[in-house]
Amino acid sequence: MHNAHNAKSILHKISRAFLILIAFTATFTAMILSPMLSVNVNAYTEKKVYDYGDLLTDREESRIEEQLRKASENCGHDIIVYTVKSLGGNSVSEYSQRAADGINTDSDGSGILYLVSINDREYDIYAFGEMYERIMSDRELNRLADDLRSYLSEGDYYGAFSEFGKRVEKAALNNEDYSGNISVRLTLSFSTLIVSAFIALIIVFCMKQGMKTTRPEITAGNYVKNGSFKVTVSRDVYLYTSVSRVRIQSNNNGHRSGGGHHSGGRSSGGHHSGGHRSGGHSRGRF
Amino acid sequence: MTTSFKCACCGADLRYSPGSGSLKCEYCGTEFEAEAVEAMAEAAESDAAGENINWQHANPQTMENDGSTCTYSCSSCGAQITGDRTLAASFCPYCGNTVVMSDRLEGMLRPDYIIPFKVEKDAAVAKFKEFCKGKPLLPSGFLSSGRIDSVEGLYVPYWLFDAGVKGRVRFRAERVHTRREGDYNVTRTQHFMLYREGVMDFEHVPVDGTSKLGAEVTEAVEPFDMHGAAPFAKAYLSGFLADRYDVPQETCRPRADERIRQSITSALANTCRGYTGVRPQQQFISVANGKIAYALLPMWLMTVNYNGKSYTFAMNGQTGKFVGELPISWAKFWGFFAGITAALTVILTLLMNYFG
Incomplete structure (x- = not known):
């Protein structure tokens, strides 16, 4: 009977220990994951559609506005549509970049702006910040622009902008880099766990030694x-020498970190609002 | 006459004729100078000579009993411990099971020396309680067994070894120099044979003569101050238990030899300066006029049985040094491990997020 009582109390103790472990793990997991769950918030603007070119009806405009606002919130980047009647002699890329700088002033800002000038029949899609660095490369921008051009040629501006919003939102959410962010975070937590376990093991072993x-x-x-110790004979005799040679590795390969964020980006001459933001264009005529 | 010995570098057999000067090993090509060759030859001779150990044995006599003492017998470990009737010991200090008082007397052996108890029982109880404090891995059922007061003062039988010892130790040592020469890191290792002889006097090296206590207990409570050893007088025994030896001195002798060997080797090793990696290769001692004596040394003992294993606590009855082993609750061990790991992970991650 004594043994049964012992076994029961040991079980009780083990389950208590595990409860503590689960409580701690739950707490720390929650704390680790919560920053990840909150979406990467770049300061983004309220209004998404700037229809100075009057290409959309009021109803169309509000629908696109809502679509783009939801999409922007969802993926954490600014998705903007900007139409004008005329570029006023400016180049379309310069115009779009200035517009974007004026709307999204955050130096860390990220987004994409679709500029259409009806009189010049020119368009430009300008992606900046993380949107350009991670999600829409030059090639993607070109592809998007090409696909949307047919809408513009037909005069289906609503269709162009709606498709624009959908495509960008999808690309942003599908982006592997974003989930790569998660995997980096998890590795961090895992290695912290290993280090903590190691330290904990040392501590617990010290506790054990004292027992x-x-x-x-x-x-x-x-x-x-x-004083009774005396050395009576002391002799050091040299026997032989052994020699070993190790060739020194010459290390000539320096590391050059891949370039890349800025390839393809063109910053227009003149001033920028805010800090340096990488960006890329894809423009054309319709 | 040729002496054969081993090449210091590769261990192959070498043949050497005295007077031939330097010698080259056929197998590894290492060349040795005359002095080195002579040293290796002497080493071979010394190895052949071996050790010379002579101990003069003790011969303890049985004492007469006067009827005031009786025997406490433990049926579990077979201990037969002598003590006053008035002691009324209930637990065997060796194994923790109950003892039975009987009139049959084994006959106490008269020791050459005895170190009287200096430490009181209260101090032993207090020390034990203190040892159990602040040990988070202790199973909670352990202390509540309420055995703390059954600490017993016992005179433990020991054999004491006295000798003037001569030691011959041979070491191998190296000196290492690293230097860059052109495209290479060149490491030159000089090998040496170090030869040391010394003398050392040992007084009363104790080896316990009871099979019921392991060396990890009886040696851990050392040192005993042998200046406190007095010639035996019966009066010292009253109020305490006393046991007689059941391990003969001849069996204990190698343990004493080994401890003496290690002492003299380490003292000689300390005289080898200026080398890295000093390693003893051969250690020989010579004991002439070694004397063995029989002694009773004081110890406060208590053994507790927990979960089928027995845990012995011992306190040196002369110096008060306390040693013991406590059981470990593995549930608590892993529980603490998990808890500390989790806590540290949280702290470290918070720190990294804050500063990273």
Whole structure:
């Protein structure tokens, strides 16, 4: 009976220990994951549609506005549509970049702006910030622009902008880089776990060592008569020498970190609002 | 006459004729100078000579009993411990099971020396309680067994070894120099044979003569101050238990030899300066006029049985040094491990997020 009681109390203790473990793990997992769950918020603007060129009816405009606002919130980037009657002599890329800088002033800002000038029959899709760095490369921009051009040629501006919003939102959400962000975060937590486990093991082993102080004595040093030790013979004899040679590795390969964020981006001459933001264009005529 | 010995570098057999000067090993090509060759030859001779150990044995006599003492017998471990009737010991200090008082007397052996108890029982109880404090891995059922007060003062039988010892130790040592020469890192290792002889006097090296206590207990409570050893007088025994040896001195002798060997080797090793990696290769001691004596040394003992294993706590009855082994609750061990890991992970991650 005594044994059964012991087994029960041990079970009780083990389950208590596991409860503590689960509580801690739950707490720390929640704390780790919560920053990840909150979406990467770049300061984004309220109004998404700037229809100065009057290409959309009021109803169409509000529908696109709602679509783009939802999409922007969903993926955390600014998705903007900007129409004008005329470029006023400016180049279409310069115009779109200035417009974007004026709307999204955050130096860390990220988004994409679709500029259409009806009189010039020119368009430009300008992606900036993370949207350009991670999600829409030059090639993607070109492809998007080409696909939407047919809408513009037909005069289906609503269709162009709606498709624009859908495509960008989809690309942003599908982007592997974003989930790569998650995997980096998880590795961080995992290596922290390993380090903590290692330290914890050391601590617990020290606690264990203090529980046993019985050990045999190797020498009889305590029983030596004081001053009785004398060296009577002492001889050091040289035997031989062994030599080993190791060739030194010459390390000429320096590391050059891949370039890349700025390839393809063109910053227009003149001023920028805010800090340096990488960006890319895809423009054309319709 | 040729002496044969081993090449210091590769271990192959070498043949050497005295007077031939330097010698080259056929197998590894290492060349040795005359002095080195001589040293290796002497080493071979010394190895052949071996050790010379002579101990003069003790011969303890049985004492007469006067009827005031009786025997406490433990049926579990077979201990037969002598003590006053008035002691009324209930637990065997060796194994923790109950003992039975009987009138049959084994006959106490008269020891050459005895170190009287200096430490009181209260101090032993207090020390034990203190040892159990602040040990988070201790199973909670352990302390509540309420055995703390059954600490017993026992005179433990020991053999004491006295000798003037001569030691011959041979070491191998190296000196290492690293230097860059052109495209290479060149490491030159010089190998040496170090030869040391010394003398050392040992007084009363103790080896316990009871099979019921392991060396990890009886040696852990050392040192005993042998200056406190007095010639035996019966009066010292009253109020305490006393046991007689059941391990003969001849069996204990090698343990004493080994401890003496290690002492003299380490003292000689300390005289080898200026080398890296000093390693003893051969250690020989010579004991002439070694004397063995029989002694009773004081110890406060208590053994507790927990979960089928026995845990012995011992306190040196002269110096008060306390040693013991406590059981470990593995549930608590892993529980603490998990808890500390989780806590540290949270802290570290918070720190990294804050500063990263």
